[in-house]
Amino acid sequence: MFIDSYEVILLDQSRTFMFGVDRFGPGEDYSQTYRRIGGATLSDKSVNEAVSSIFKALLDAYENRERDNDFPAVRQAIGEVGLNISDSDIELLDDLVAEHEIGAVPDGHWSAIHRLAGSHRLGIISNIWAQPARFEHNLQNAGIFECFEHIVWSSEFGKSKPSPDLFEAALDYWNLEPHPILYVGDNPVRDVCGAKTAGMGCVWVNVASSELPDGCPNPDLVIAELPDLVSK
Numbered sequence: 001m002f003i004d005s006y007e008v009i010l011l012d013q014s015r016t017f018m019f020g021v022d023r024f025g026p027g028e029d030y031s032q033t034y035r036r037i038g039g040a041t042l043s044d045k046s047v048n049e050a051v052s053s054i055f056k057a058l059l060d061a062y063e064n065r066e067r068d069n070d071f072p073a074v075r076q077a078i079g080e081v082g083l084n085i086s087d088s089d090i091e092l093l094d095d096l097v098a099e100h101e102i103g104a105v106p107d108g109h110w111s112a113i114h115r116l117a118g119s120h121r122l123g124i125i126s127n128i129w130a131q132p133a134r135f136e137h138n139l140q141n142a143g144i145f146e147c148f149e150h151i152v153w154s155s156e157f158g159k160s161k162p163s164p165d166l167f168e169a170a171l172d173y174w175n176l177e178p179h180p181i182l183y184v185g186d187n188p189v190r191d192v193c194g195a196k197t198a199g200m201g202c203v204w205v206n207v208a209s210s211e212l213p214d215g216c217p218n219p220d221l222v223i224a225e226l227p228d229l230v231s232k
Contacts, residue, residue, distance in 0.1 A: 012126060012185030073131065186206070
């Protein structure tokens with residue numbers, strides 16, 4: 001099998017094995033999430049306006065490739081947009097953004113991760129905007145957290161894939177040369193370019209049968225979804 005050539009398999013999270021993610025935009029009522037997670041001091045209007053401004057700041061930074069190595073997490077974005085709120089509400093808004101970032105793991109992807117964990121050491125390198133706690137709790141609820149030996153969350157580093165620093169952080173943990181490590185992700189620029197630049201093997205999860213962008217190196221394998229990897 002293709003994966004037999006590798007010792008470690010690292011996964012991207014969103015749209016690689018987790019879906020229904022990044023629920024942001026004009027149709028979202030963030031105040032409902034704020035109340036559900038314990039918020040009480042801000043008005044509904046204030047919450048919706050605050051999160052909309054945070055989301056815009058984060059999205060602008062994400063689309064500005066010059067910020068890959070200087071990427072704001074939610075708490076930094078709150079400062080950048082000049083929101084004057086209490087420390088407790090800063091923490092709640094960080095949790096709120098995480099709640100809207102996380103998604104669900106389909107059964108087929110759950111099974112694929114457990115099968116991969118039975119044959120390989122697994123890890124994650126994932127771009128996230130909020131702090132990791134709710135993401136890790138979500139993986140626990142999905143029944144896959146224990147499958148992963150190590151996780152690199154971008155918000156802990158102030159970076160965004162394809163920043164080499166995130167891939168280097170994984171290499172430092174695994175203490176291996178890059179070539180026995182396989183990275184699997186859906187984004188050709190952030191995942192394929194990032195992994196290949198780091199010297200890792202790479203699988204592109206190309207759900208939409210898209211073309212590689214100009215200048216992007218070829219992945220070692222292209223699949224339609226993660227469960228395909230256990231049959232290659």
